[in-house]
Amino acid sequence: MQEEKKNPKNPVWSFFSSVRLTLALLIIIALAAVIGTVVPQQEAAGESLQKLPPALAGIVKFLQVTDLYHSPWFLLLMGLLTVNLVVCSLNRLPVSLRLYRRRPGPDRPGLYDALPPDRVLEAEGGVEAEADRMERALRKTLGNVERKQGDQAVWLAAHRGAWSYFGVYAVHAGVLVIILGAVIGSILGFDGHVNIPEGGSVDAIELRGGKGEMKLGFEVRCDDFDVEFYDSGMPKLYRSDLSFMKGGEIRARGVLMVNHPLEFEGIRFYQSTYGAVPGEAVLVITGKGQRTVRRARQGERFDIEGGKAQVEILRIEGNLMRMGPAVKIGVREGDRALSFWVFKFIDAIEEQNPGITRQVPQFNAGLYRPYRFGLEGIETSFYTGLKVNRDPGVPVVGTGAFLLVAGFLLTFFSSHRQIFVRVDRRNGKTRVSVAGQSSRDPAKLDRAVARAVRIYRGEAS
Incomplete structure (x- = not known):
């Protein structure tokens, strides 16, 4: 069965072993990668798709050009390349x-014919002594030396x-391992x-591509956020001080900046963006002859009326319906619950809209009598936007990249160099003939032969 697969007449084997296919x-x-670089991908493609004609947008969606690296046809290309490389290698x-195991004999006929003069040396010593000298020179030059003894010569x-x-x-292995790594990252990563x-x-993130929410298994807290601006108003630097908590305990802390990610439990966090959000609302509560100032964030609760009633900040808006800052408050007292909006500029609103608080009780x-709520202001705070991923x-x-680079270095900057030497007697003198062959890079072989000759002559060490 194996022989049948390797038979060049097998059309399937011939197809996948073709260099042209590679x-x-x-x-x-490569062209697909260029398209994937130029065309916005996934969420970033939404606005671009809306600008295209419907027919063209339909083609783009059908071919999944905006999610190219996960499209079936791109995965098919990678699969074909994988099979092609495996078959070519086999x-x-x-x-x-x-070729690796072959060791041509140094005594084969014609090997030492037509050598240039600098490759045929004469010496005064005996054959054995000169062979020993040349053997030492070859070991220093190439390392591995085999010796063959003859009646009239030494090879x-x-x-x-x-x-x-x-x-x-x-x-090939490097490319395959890189593809394997990409598959592992696609399946097991996020x-x-x-x-x-x-x-x-937070303890969860929104997955890319509208795939829903995913729990992290720990909490990430933004202890502090700082942003610096240029005179033009462009952000100069922004950083987040993060704490990673598990089981209510802080397990790690770190400073997150652009191009300086943090990692916790194999998940990497990148500083991506930031924005401003309404922070604490400064409320003034008057009633029963008292005036109280409270600061509270959205979702926070506090008691009034000696604990009989509880106030919750339901929403904080920087500019509600173009009427300025406003806070929606919920008050619960026993079974009674009500909610209403507190505007910072309620006096101006009532001047422009007389009777609005009677017509719209929520304003x-x-x-909640006998108390009246007022809004002094909303302190703006920032949020930090993090990109989160894990790619095992x-x-x-x-x-794979290491194998790829090593393979290129081995392929293009290395060669199988072989030097053959015959030491015999001729005209009363010892003759040393040096020949060589190389799988590639004949200049490198010439340098190796020249070095061996110099060492043999004592001109180099």
Whole structure:
């Protein structure tokens, strides 16, 4: 069965072992990557799609161009490339193994014919002594030396770089490992965002692509947020002081800035954006001859009337219906519950709309008698916008990148160099003939031969 698969007449095997297929797939994937870079992806594509003609927008949606890297056709391309690389590697591996194991004999006929003069040396010593000298020179040059003894001569063979035959497999393996890392990240990882008000905390994030909410398994609290501006009003620097809490205890703290992410339990947090939100509302409560000032955030509660009634800040609006800052208050006393709005500029509103508090009871800040609520102002605070992701495939992709670079270095900057030497007697002198061959880069072979000769002559060490 294995032989049938490797039979070049097998059309399926021939198709997937084609280098042309590899080139075609790489070109298509590269073009797709360019499209994915130019065309806004996922949420960022919404506004762009609305500007397109309906027919073109339909084609874009059908091809999933705005979520290109998760589209079926892009995944199909990656799958085809994976199969292609595996088949190409299996198809070529037996040849590479033969080349790696092959050790041509240093005494084969014709090897030392037509050598240039600088490759044929004469010496006064005996054959054995000169062979020993040359063997030491070859060991310093290439490292591995094999010696063959004959009746009239001694032959030496040295080689280095046989692993260069496997550089292409390291490249293939690197690409496959990178694809594997991307798949792991896509399946086991996630990408989302969250906004945390200054002083607030969250335990969940919104997943990208409208995939809903996901619990983190811990809380993230924004202890402090600072932003600095240029004179033009553009933000110069913004940073978030974060605390990571689990089980009610702070497990880690850190300062988050742009390009300086934080990581907790394998989840990375990036400073993405920020914004202003209504912070504390400053309320003035008058009644029963008393005047009380309270500060409260949205969602906070406090007691009045000696604890008989509870006030809750339901909403805080910076400009409600263009009538200025307003706070919606809920008051509960036993089974009785009511809610109403408290406006900062209620006097001006009543001047422009006489009787509005009678017509719209919810605008009556004295609805809960004998108390009357007033709004001195709303203190603006910031929220920090964080990008949150986990990608367990990153180490795998890093490993693949290492293999890819190592494979390219091995393929293009390494070669299998072999030097062959014959030491014999001729015309009463010892003759040392030096030949060589290389899988590529003949200039590098020439340098290796020249160095071995210099060491043999004592001109180098």
